[in-house]
Amino acid sequence: MADDYRRQGFELERRIFELDIKCSSLRTEKQDDDYLQNASAILDKLKSYYRQGGESSNLSKVLQDYTQVILDITFYEENKLVDQEFPEDCSPFKIQQLLQDLTEPEVLxxxxxxxxxxxxxxxxxxxxCLYWRRGALLYMYCHTLHQRKQWIKKNKDTFLKEGVRYLMRMLQVRNSVKLNDGVVLHDTATASFLSEGIFSDTHLLTMMYIGExxxxxxxxxxxxADTMDxxxxxxxxxxxxxxxxxxxVLACEGPLQGQGWNTENAKEILSILQ
Structure with missing residues (x-):
């Protein structure tokens, strides 16, 4: 067991030093990128931690810092794909690589x-955030290419289904607050959001992405070509x-009415789905 732990600990250390090399390479493209700068600063701290013989008691903090590095580096890479409108020749491979990177912290x-x-x-x-970023990446990819009918038919299982799955998982990370569990909330709007599992603007945006x-x-x-499946x-x-x-729609036209959330597209989609 101890040997397994040491071996896996070395795996995390190795990945941190690999990410440092990758981050340094990406910074040659854009030295002043805020996300790469933040990733580089965290990596310096993590490298110092390991050089000083890091203790296993800090594993949770190391994993959290490592995760933030992954989020920062992949955000930079995602933005490049979006700016290039997802080039057909390299996007499928690059997206799978990004999804793998964003899955790694959870696996480790x-x-x-x-x-x-x-x-x-x-x-x-x-x-x-890890679930959100994977789902949002697939949403942006599909949003860019969904007008190509044959592309959607061919890639529905690969990208649409997986995107919805990741976004649904994001909504399920926190349990909704049950208002009869001794929870006292004096703000009825807040109570309504929490009871529905809506904890932030990102949760609302996730709902719209899932619907689309x-x-x-x-x-x-x-x-x-219908089959039972x-x-x-x-x-x-x-x-x-x-x-x-x-x-x-209930959230945006209820507690959030007048806060800038538009429901027209959601209602139009509902009229087709229902």
Missing amino acids: AGRLAPTQEVQSMLGLELLE MCFWAVKYEDCS RKEDRLQFRDIGTQILNKY
Whole structure:
């Protein structure tokens, strides 16, 4: 067991030094990028920690810092893809690479601390962010290319379904607050949000992204080639999109009315999904 822990600890250390090399290389492209600068500063701290013979008692903090580095570096790489409007020749490979990078902190946390819950090692906000970033990346990819009907048909399972799955996981990281569990909230709007599992603007945006991706999946489905699995997929996309967008509309036209949240697109999608 001790040998396994040391071996896995070396794996994390190795990845940190590999990320440092990668970050240095990316900074030659854009030295003043805020995200790369932040990643570089954290990496310097992590390298110093290991050079001083880092202690296992700090594993959670090391994993959290490592996760932040991953988030910063991949954010820079994602922005490059978005700015280039997802070049067809390299985007599928690059996206899979980014998804793998954003999955790694969760995998490492599970391996290095098998008796601990991943969310207790990484923290709720970082775990949410890892799911959000994977789902949002796939949303942006599909948003850029969804007008190409054949592309959607070909890649629905790979990108749309996975994107919805990641975004749904993001919404499920925190449990909604049950108002009858001895929780006293004097602000009824806050109480309404928490009871629905809405903890931030990002949660609301996630709902809209899920609704749009479900709509694209249904809109571009080839009904002429229906199989039982495809029919079930289409029903699942309809059900998820309808449920999530109804919750989105209720929040935006209820407690958030007048706060700048638009529901026109959500209502239009609902009229098609329902």
